[in-house]
Amino acid sequence: GENVEQHPSTLSVQEGDSAVIKCTYSDSASNYFPWYKQELGKGPQLIIDIRSNVGEKKDQRIAVTLNKTAKHFSLHITETQPEDSAVYFCAATPDSNYQLIWGAGTKLIIKP
Amino acid sequence: ETGVTQTPRHLVMGMTNKKSLKCEQHLGHNAMYWYKQSAKKPLELMFVYNFKEQTENNSVPSRFSPECPNSSHLFLHLHTLQPEDSALYLCASSQEGVALSATIYFGEGSWLTVV
Numbered sequence: 001g002e003n004v005e006q007h008p009s010t011l012s013v014q015e016g017d018s019a020v021i022k023c024t025y026s027d028s029a030s031n032y033f034p035w036y037k038q039e040l041g042k043g044p045q046l047i048i049d050i051r052s053n054v055g056e057k058k059d060q061r062i063a064v065t066l067n068k069t070a071k072h073f074s075l076h077i078t079e080t081q082p083e084d085s086a087v088y089f090c091a092a093t094p095d096s097n098y099q100l101i102w103g104a105g106t107k108l109i110i111k112p
Numbered sequence: 113e114t115g116v117t118q119t120p121r122h123l124v125m126g127m128t129n130k131k132s133l134k135c136e137q138h139l140g141h142n143a144m145y146w147y148k149q150s151a152k153k154p155l156e157l158m159f160v161y162n163f164k165e166q167t168e169n170n171s172v173p174s175r176f177s178p179e180c181p182n183s184s185h186l187f188l189h190l191h192t193l194q195p196e197d198s199a200l201y202l203c204a205s206s207q208e209g210v211a212l213s214a215t216i217y218f219g220e221g222s223w224l225t226v227v
Contacts, residue, residue, distance in 0.1 A: 004154070009152065032213050034215075034216075036216075041220065042220050042221075043114065043116070043202050043204070043218025043219050043220050043221055044155070044202075044216075044218050045114065045217075045218065046215045046216065049213065049215075051213065089154075089155065099157060099160075099168065100155075100157070100216070101154075102154040102155040103154060104152060104153055104154050105152070105154070
Protein backbone atom coordinates (compact mmCIF):
# COMPACT_ATOMS: atom_id res chain seq x y z
CA GLY A 1 0.00 0.00 0.00
CA GLU A 2 0.85 3.67 -0.14
CA ASN A 3 3.38 5.09 2.31
CA VAL A 4 4.15 8.78 2.78
CA GLU A 5 7.30 10.04 4.47
CA GLN A 6 7.63 13.65 5.54
CA HIS A 7 10.77 15.62 6.45
CA PRO A 8 11.84 17.36 8.55
CA SER A 9 9.80 16.65 11.67
CA THR A 10 10.68 20.10 13.03
CA LEU A 11 11.75 23.18 11.09
CA SER A 12 12.79 26.47 12.63
CA VAL A 13 13.27 29.50 10.37
CA GLN A 14 13.79 33.20 10.87
CA GLU A 15 10.79 35.40 10.16
CA GLY A 16 10.95 36.56 6.57
CA ASP A 17 12.96 33.56 5.37
CA SER A 18 11.61 30.68 3.28
CA ALA A 19 10.58 27.26 4.54
CA VAL A 20 10.52 24.01 2.57
CA ILE A 21 8.88 20.77 3.68
CA LYS A 22 9.34 17.59 1.64
CA CYS A 23 7.30 14.43 1.25
CA THR A 24 7.91 11.23 -0.65
CA TYR A 25 5.30 8.65 -1.61
CA SER A 26 5.55 5.06 -2.73
CA ASP A 27 2.49 4.37 -4.91
CA SER A 28 2.97 5.70 -8.44
CA ALA A 29 -0.81 5.51 -8.93
CA SER A 30 -1.37 8.29 -6.39
CA ASN A 31 -2.79 11.31 -8.16
CA TYR A 32 -3.83 13.88 -5.56
CA PHE A 33 -1.53 15.55 -3.02
CA PRO A 34 -2.98 18.00 -0.48
CA TRP A 35 -1.21 19.95 2.25
CA TYR A 36 -2.95 20.70 5.54
CA LYS A 37 -2.02 23.16 8.28
CA GLN A 38 -2.91 22.47 11.90
CA GLU A 39 -2.75 25.33 14.37
CA LEU A 40 -2.66 24.72 18.09
CA GLY A 41 -6.01 23.54 19.41
CA LYS A 42 -7.57 23.23 15.97
CA GLY A 43 -8.13 20.58 13.37
CA PRO A 44 -6.08 20.44 10.16
CA GLN A 45 -7.12 22.82 7.38
CA LEU A 46 -6.37 22.52 3.67
CA ILE A 47 -3.95 25.20 2.46
CA ILE A 48 -3.01 23.99 -1.02
CA ASP A 49 -3.22 20.88 -3.17
CA ILE A 50 -1.92 19.56 -6.47
CA ARG A 51 -2.94 16.87 -8.92
CA SER A 52 -0.54 14.61 -10.72
CA ASN A 53 -1.02 16.28 -14.10
CA VAL A 54 0.45 19.54 -12.75
CA GLY A 55 4.07 20.18 -11.76
CA GLU A 56 3.65 23.31 -9.66
CA LYS A 57 0.89 25.36 -8.07
CA LYS A 58 1.10 28.72 -6.31
CA ASP A 59 -1.18 30.63 -3.98
CA GLN A 60 0.35 33.89 -2.78
CA ARG A 61 3.25 32.96 -0.45
CA ILE A 62 2.59 29.23 -0.68
CA ALA A 63 3.60 26.89 -3.48
CA VAL A 64 3.66 23.14 -4.01
CA THR A 65 5.86 21.29 -6.46
CA LEU A 66 5.47 17.71 -7.64
CA ASN A 67 8.07 15.41 -9.18
CA LYS A 68 6.23 12.31 -10.37
CA THR A 69 9.37 10.57 -11.58
CA ALA A 70 11.05 10.84 -8.20
CA LYS A 71 7.71 10.48 -6.36
CA HIS A 72 8.16 13.46 -4.14
CA PHE A 73 6.36 16.72 -3.56
CA SER A 74 7.27 19.79 -1.53
CA LEU A 75 5.62 22.73 0.20
CA HIS A 76 7.33 26.09 -0.13
CA ILE A 77 6.45 29.06 2.08
CA THR A 78 8.14 32.36 1.27
CA GLU A 79 8.43 35.47 3.44
CA THR A 80 7.41 33.51 6.52
CA GLN A 81 5.34 35.26 9.17
CA PRO A 82 4.57 34.38 12.82
CA GLU A 83 1.12 33.12 11.86
CA ASP A 84 2.78 30.46 9.70
CA SER A 85 3.85 28.67 12.91
CA ALA A 86 1.88 25.40 12.93
CA VAL A 87 2.13 21.71 12.11
CA TYR A 88 1.95 20.93 8.40
CA PHE A 89 0.82 17.59 7.01
CA CYS A 90 1.21 16.24 3.51
CA ALA A 91 -0.96 13.46 2.15
CA ALA A 92 -1.45 11.33 -0.96
CA THR A 93 -4.30 9.28 -2.35
CA PRO A 94 -3.94 5.72 -3.58
CA ASP A 95 -6.85 3.94 -5.24
CA SER A 96 -9.38 4.14 -2.41
CA ASN A 97 -11.94 6.84 -2.85
CA TYR A 98 -11.78 7.99 0.78
CA GLN A 99 -8.36 6.99 2.00
CA LEU A 100 -5.80 9.77 2.32
CA ILE A 101 -2.39 8.48 3.42
CA TRP A 102 -0.78 11.09 5.66
CA GLY A 103 2.75 12.10 6.50
CA ALA A 104 3.74 12.35 10.17
CA GLY A 105 3.76 16.14 10.15
CA THR A 106 6.29 18.96 10.34
CA LYS A 107 6.25 21.44 13.17
CA LEU A 108 7.20 24.81 11.67
CA ILE A 109 8.54 27.42 14.10
CA ILE A 110 8.95 30.99 12.94
CA LYS A 111 11.52 32.86 15.02
CA PRO A 112 10.97 36.62 15.44
CA GLU B 113 -15.29 27.86 12.49
CA THR B 114 -15.01 25.06 9.95
CA GLY B 115 -18.64 23.95 10.01
CA VAL B 116 -17.77 20.72 11.84
CA THR B 117 -18.54 20.72 15.56
CA GLN B 118 -17.28 18.10 17.99
CA THR B 119 -18.32 17.50 21.59
CA PRO B 120 -17.00 17.09 24.14
CA ARG B 121 -13.67 18.84 23.55
CA HIS B 122 -12.08 16.99 26.45
CA LEU B 123 -12.98 13.64 27.97
CA VAL B 124 -11.35 11.62 30.74
CA MET B 125 -12.67 8.11 31.19
CA GLY B 126 -11.79 4.99 33.07
CA MET B 127 -11.13 1.72 31.28
CA THR B 128 -14.49 0.31 32.31
CA ASN B 129 -16.55 3.35 31.32
CA LYS B 130 -18.81 3.82 28.32
CA LYS B 131 -18.84 7.22 26.65
CA SER B 132 -19.58 8.72 23.26
CA LEU B 133 -18.06 11.39 21.07
CA LYS B 134 -20.40 13.45 18.94
CA CYS B 135 -19.84 15.22 15.65
CA GLU B 136 -22.16 17.44 13.63
CA GLN B 137 -21.47 19.05 10.27
CA HIS B 138 -23.36 22.05 8.93
CA LEU B 139 -21.90 21.95 5.43
CA GLY B 140 -24.34 19.68 3.66
CA HIS B 141 -21.58 17.16 2.95
CA ASN B 142 -22.12 13.52 2.02
CA ALA B 143 -19.09 11.89 3.62
CA MET B 144 -18.03 11.90 7.28
CA TYR B 145 -14.88 10.54 8.88
CA TRP B 146 -13.34 9.64 12.23
CA TYR B 147 -9.57 10.06 12.52
CA LYS B 148 -7.22 9.31 15.42
CA GLN B 149 -4.30 11.68 15.95
CA SER B 150 -1.42 10.63 18.21
CA ALA B 151 1.71 12.68 18.85
CA LYS B 152 4.29 12.59 16.05
CA LYS B 153 2.36 9.98 14.07
CA PRO B 154 0.40 10.26 10.84
CA LEU B 155 -3.32 10.77 11.05
CA GLU B 156 -5.03 7.38 11.23
CA LEU B 157 -8.31 6.99 9.40
CA MET B 158 -10.71 4.94 11.51
CA PHE B 159 -14.10 5.03 9.79
CA VAL B 160 -15.74 6.58 6.75
CA TYR B 161 -19.44 7.03 6.12
CA ASN B 162 -20.82 8.02 2.73
CA PHE B 163 -24.54 8.86 2.62
CA LYS B 164 -24.86 7.23 6.07
CA GLU B 165 -23.33 3.97 4.85
CA GLN B 166 -20.02 2.81 6.27
CA THR B 167 -17.52 2.49 3.43
CA GLU B 168 -14.25 2.12 5.31
CA ASN B 169 -13.29 0.44 8.56
CA ASN B 170 -9.55 0.39 8.94
CA SER B 171 -9.22 -2.62 11.24
CA VAL B 172 -10.33 -0.60 14.24
CA PRO B 173 -10.80 -2.58 17.50
CA SER B 174 -14.41 -3.31 18.37
CA ARG B 175 -14.16 -1.18 21.53
CA PHE B 176 -14.71 1.71 19.09
CA SER B 177 -18.19 1.64 17.60
CA PRO B 178 -19.31 4.29 15.08
CA GLU B 179 -22.85 5.38 14.41
CA CYS B 180 -24.14 7.61 11.64
CA PRO B 181 -27.88 8.26 12.00
CA ASN B 182 -27.95 10.79 9.16
CA SER B 183 -25.56 12.63 6.86
CA SER B 184 -25.03 15.45 9.36
CA HIS B 185 -24.29 13.50 12.54
CA LEU B 186 -21.60 11.02 13.48
CA PHE B 187 -20.94 9.36 16.81
CA LEU B 188 -18.07 7.32 18.16
CA HIS B 189 -19.12 5.06 21.02
CA LEU B 190 -16.32 4.08 23.37
CA HIS B 191 -16.22 1.17 25.82
CA THR B 192 -13.54 -0.72 27.73
CA LEU B 193 -10.79 1.43 26.24
CA GLN B 194 -7.09 1.04 26.93
CA PRO B 195 -4.62 3.75 28.00
CA GLU B 196 -3.01 3.60 24.52
CA ASP B 197 -6.31 4.82 23.10
CA SER B 198 -5.63 8.22 24.62
CA ALA B 199 -5.37 10.63 21.68
CA LEU B 200 -7.07 13.44 19.81
CA TYR B 201 -10.08 12.15 17.86
CA LEU B 202 -10.93 14.23 14.85
CA CYS B 203 -14.19 14.23 12.98
CA ALA B 204 -14.23 15.45 9.40
CA SER B 205 -16.52 15.75 6.41
CA SER B 206 -16.25 16.23 2.67
CA GLN B 207 -18.65 16.78 -0.18
CA GLU B 208 -17.24 13.88 -2.18
CA GLY B 209 -14.48 11.31 -1.83
CA VAL B 210 -10.86 12.42 -1.74
CA ALA B 211 -10.06 10.79 -5.08
CA LEU B 212 -12.25 13.51 -6.54
CA SER B 213 -10.00 16.11 -4.90
CA ALA B 214 -12.59 16.95 -2.28
CA THR B 215 -11.42 19.16 0.58
CA ILE B 216 -11.75 17.53 3.97
CA TYR B 217 -13.07 19.83 6.70
CA PHE B 218 -11.99 18.88 10.20
CA GLY B 219 -13.53 19.66 13.54
CA GLU B 220 -11.35 20.87 16.41
CA GLY B 221 -11.17 17.40 17.89
CA SER B 222 -11.99 15.65 21.15
CA TRP B 223 -9.08 15.06 23.48
CA LEU B 224 -9.53 11.65 25.07
CA THR B 225 -7.60 10.47 28.11
CA VAL B 226 -8.07 6.90 29.31
CA VAL B 227 -7.04 6.33 32.92
